[in-house]
Amino acid sequence: MSLSCTWHLWEKSFRVGKCLPAISNSLRHYRNRPTHNIGRMHGLEKPKPPPVRKKEVGTWKPEEYKAVKENHLDALNFIVSGYDIVLVEQYAKFVHQLMIKFKQNILEVYALPSSNAVVKKMLGADQRLLKAMTPEIELTMYKRIIQVKDMPSQTYPILLQTLMHYIPQSITLKVDKHNEEQHLSRYQYRVELAEEKAMLQQLYDSR
Template identity: 35%
Template sequence: MNPVLSKVSHVRHIGTLGHAFSLFRSSEFMPRTLIGGCSVISERHYKSMPTHGIGRFKHLLPKEAPKKKKEKVKMKQIKAATDTEYGVLNVSVSGYDMTLVEHYAQYIHNLCNRLHISVDESYALPTKTTEVMIMQDKSTKMYVDAVLKTYERVVQISQLSAMFCPIFLEVLLKNQPEGVQLSVKDHTEADYQARYKARPELEGLIAQMS
């Protein structure tokens, strides 16, 4: 036999044995299941793999700066009046009908925007509840006859011209709906505190803690 052909056949024999051995090793450690008398190899590599850390993504995001604690809302400095302009004015609208009060406050706000009057804020004050008590004839007991709720809205304006102020107030009074009260006054610190409801129980607990 030709020595060259014998070497080629020997190499092929070695390659065939190596391939068969690799198949045997791979099939030896794979789980087998019997389906209809036939052996089926099922590859389930994920069973032997750890699952901790799957789904975590926060380490991929850039680090954010620590959030600062919210500071208490402080009152803004009140602008002082000049010879030609008023300071900060509160245009207050109040009444028992919330719809009328809300619409009239919106009308005042839109009017200020059209007339280029600076509107600093527009907010609602806490609703006030008033109970109407009556006394029956020949009796000393009082009974609640009705409960009235007073709604109030404030449009805070500034830099209103002293010459233009009478015209502005005349327009507001002519368009004032029935049952709605209108008042215009200078903004003070007491008006700012009135925006928040008093919580005496919480204040008492804070005083005890401190």
């Protein structure tokens, strides 16, 4: 088909209001060509956060422990302590399950390093104090912490009353707001590391 014949057919179809399919397909050559994403929308996806560096892992961020709403409480630590590790574990498990039942936002459940306590008995008043004190028994204190955030102020007294009703003997329950001191108490102090740091500081000062 010549160019003039094609033009006459196109003009005739334009006047009638119709379009010939053969001519329309032959004129749209861009369908088989790459578009290189021209005309598409970009930047609508939510950008992903950058990966967490190793130095930022384990750092304490106080803004994460604040409550979202005004009638909610900040991060609370339910500290369960006692000398019997079986009772401490069972009661800490009960506190954890109770928080799950009331659909509370549990951040962490962890254990603190145990501490030892020596109970001594005084033999007589005539002897000196240092000689009269003899070790009788050594006790170990165990602690478990259930950390809850965004607890409603109306639910807090109900939960606390339920926990105090089922607390066993020789177990202590303490509720406190999370702070930096409690965060640092999770890590055990190393005397050897402090001595090595002091030796390094002396070497730097001697230069």
